[in-house]
Amino acid sequence: EVQLVESGGGLIQPGGSLRLSCAASGFTFNHYSMNWVRQAPGKGLEWVSYISSTSSAIYYADSVKGRFTISRDNAKNSLYLQMNSLRDEDTAVYYCARDASAGATDYWYFDLWGRGTLVTVSS
Amino acid sequence: DIVMTQSPDSLAVSLGERATINCKSSQTVLYSSNNKNYLGWYQQKPGQPPKLLIYWASTRESGVPDRFSGGGSGTDFTLTISSLQAEDVAVYYCQQYYTTPSITFGQGTRLEIK
Numbered sequence: 647e648v649q650l651v652e653s654g655g656g657l658i659q660p661g662g663s664l665r666l667s668c669a670a671s672g673f674t675f676n677h678y679s680m681n682w683v684r685q686a687p688g689k690g691l692e693w694v695s696y697i698s699s700t701s702s703a704i705y706y707a708d709s710v711k712g713r714f715t716i717s718r719d720n721a722k723n724s725l726y727l728q729m730n731s732l733r734d735e736d737t738a739v740y741y742c743a744r745d746a747s748a749g750a751t752d753y754w755y756f757d758l759w760g761r762g763t764l765v766t767v768s769s
Numbered sequence: 770d771i772v773m774t775q776s777p778d779s780l781a782v783s784l785g786e787r788a789t790i791n792c793k794s795s796q797t798v799l800y801s802s803n804n805k806n807y808l809g810w811y812q813q814k815p816g817q818p819p820k821l822l823i824y825w826a827s828t829r830e831s832g833v834p835d836r837f838s839g840g841g842s843g844t845d846f847t848l849t850i851s852s853l854q855a856e857d858v859a860v861y862y863c864q865q866y867y868t869t870p871s872i873t874f875g876q877g878t879r880l881e882i883k
Contacts, residue, residue, distance in 0.1 A: 691811075691819065691862055691874040705870035741818055754866035755809040757830065759818035 648672035648758060650742050655763030662732050662767075668725040668742030668760055676700075676720040679745040679752045682727050684738035685762070694740070695727065698752070710736075732767045739764050771795050771865050775875035781883040788850040790878045792841075792863035799843045800867065807867035810839055810848045813877075814859045822861075823848065850880075858882060 654666040668680070682694040695716040696705045704716055715728040725742050740763055743756035772795040782788040798807045806826035811819040821830045823839035826846055836851045850857055863875040 690877045691864075693870075693872050693874075696870050707871075746821070746824065752869075753824070754807075754869045754872055755821060755824050755864060756819075757821045759820070761818055 650744065650758060650760035652740065652742055652760045652763040655740065655765045657766045657768065658732055659769050660733060660767055663728070663730045664732065664765060666727040666729065666740055666763055666765070668727075670723045670725065670744075673744075673758075674748070675723040677748040679703075679747070680718060680725045681743045681745065681756060682716065682725075683741045683743050683756070683759075684736075685741070686735075686738045689738075692738075697725070729765070732765075734767050737765060737767045770871045770873055771798065771868055773863055773865055773873050773875035775861075775863060775878045777878060778876070779879040779881065781881045782850075782853045783883045784855065785852050786883075788853050788857070788880055790848045790861050790863075790880070792846040792848070792875050794844045794846075794865055794867075797843050798865045798867035806842055806846070807865055808839075808841075808846050809864045809866065810837075811862045811864065811874075812857075812859045813862065819862065853880075853882070855882065 651669045658664050679698045681696045684692050684694050697716045713731045717726045742760045744758040745752045746757040747753040774793045776791045808826040810823040812822050813819045822833050827839045838849050840847045860877045860879050862877050866872045
């Protein structure tokens with residue numbers, strides 16, 4: 647089955663760190679660029695970070711730049727998000743999302759999403 | 770960043786009737802060199818992740834029922850459900866991918882049954 651499964655969320659105090667993981671299965675993971683998208687409780691969608699299929703290109707939203715680090719391990723079919731210096735406003739469900747293109751050019755719309763993992767930043 | 774504004778914020782439509790959701794971008798998302806609108810639509814049901822419905826403004830994703838259609842160009846777009854079914858109750862989001870990596874989503878439109 648083609649799927650993405652996130653893990654690693656939880657309750658963390660402000661200033662703390664957390665590492666999210668996304669396990670991919672059912673498709674050739676190293677052919678696709680991947681993204682993290684988050685959704686604060688009751689709110690809309692916010693793109694967080696992107697990593698190309700070979701990790702040669704990485705981008706972040708301004709809201710997380712300098713605090714979050716995206717990475718991937720193609721041998722393990724896994725995507726990661728290291729989150730440091732967490733703030734209250736980082737509280738959200740974090741989704742990993744696959745770019746719709748398996749080719750050399752990304753499309754930047756997302757055809758496969760995981761079910762998400764909830765990160766709650768609170769003292 | 771391009772700001773995506775959806776209207777209305779919420780919508781109640783009777784079963785079998787047409788539902789139309791609007792999405793306006795603060796600048797064009799039409800790329801003149803290939804005449805493509807860099808605009809997608811997603812459906813999010815309660816407790817579920819978003820699901821891609823439409824890309825390039827009007828191309829239906831595989832498996833999406835043909836009652837869903839996308840239209841518009843430039844800065845103004847619509848998602849239309851021709852005959853609302855109970856399973857279409859959801860929040861719908863538009864997304865521009867014209868300016869990468871700064872892609873942005875609309876605030877969402879909640880669709881309910883009247």
